[in-house]
Amino acid sequence: MIAPDGTVTFVELPEGPALGIGGPPFESAELTLPEGSTLALHTDGLLLPSDRDGDFDTDRDRLRRTLEDSGQPTLELSCRAVVDALVPTRPYDDVALLMARTKRLDPRQVAAWDLSADPAVVAEARRTATGQLTRWGLDELVFTTELVVSELVTNAIRYATGPVRLRLIHERSLVCEVVDGGATAPHLRHPRATDEGGRGLLLVSQLAERWGTRFVPGGKIIWAEQSLTAPPE
Helix, strand or coil, X not given: CECCCCCECCCCCCCCCCCCCCCCCCCCCCCCXXXXXXXXXXXXXXXCCCCCCCCHHHHHHHHHXXXXXXXXXXXXXXXXXXXXXXXXCCCCCCCCEEEEECCCCCHHHEXXXXXXXXXXXXXXXXXXXXXXXXXHCCHHHHHHHHHHHHHHXXXXXXXXXXXXXXXXXXXXEEEEEEEECCCCCCCCCCCCCCCCCCCHHHHHHHHCCEEEEEEECCEEEEEEEEECCCCCC
């Protein structure tokens, strides 16, 4: 983690299975970061030398110094500077580096509502979301957002446990989040023409640019993101 003053610290995180191999869900961790902090996520190929004989602490100190000196106008240029400084011409392994910077949203860009676990609340959630989009001047996204809200809230009430919370975030895109107490990630199904159900997430995946699930203490969040400039047809 790179603090706003440029200081680099290594965050201790719970270990989990390697990405891409499947298995149990990843254990999550929550951090409180000052605005303007930068997270640098990397594979071990960035840390270990090509001959694999380097000392771990020495390599990590080298990474620390490089990150502290990587200040560039954009995160993309910072990533390039770090990779150019640390990765040999012929690396022994694939190298990935992802940098993300925290930014505090204006409270007017976020709207959230607690919902009861009652199927009748779905219509109320649609109306509430529509009213918020109108206040944000996003009337062109009302139709698709109503469908996304309906499907995500319905799934949370039908399949999960605990309280349900709907949140809309208006920034460079429109993000719809539904929080529930379930611990199981939903799976996209491709139902047959004769199936009566199973089309909810398929519909969400077609309406949204991106969607996914992340686990949080006490449950999970299913989110769907829509573009502000080119809503799906």
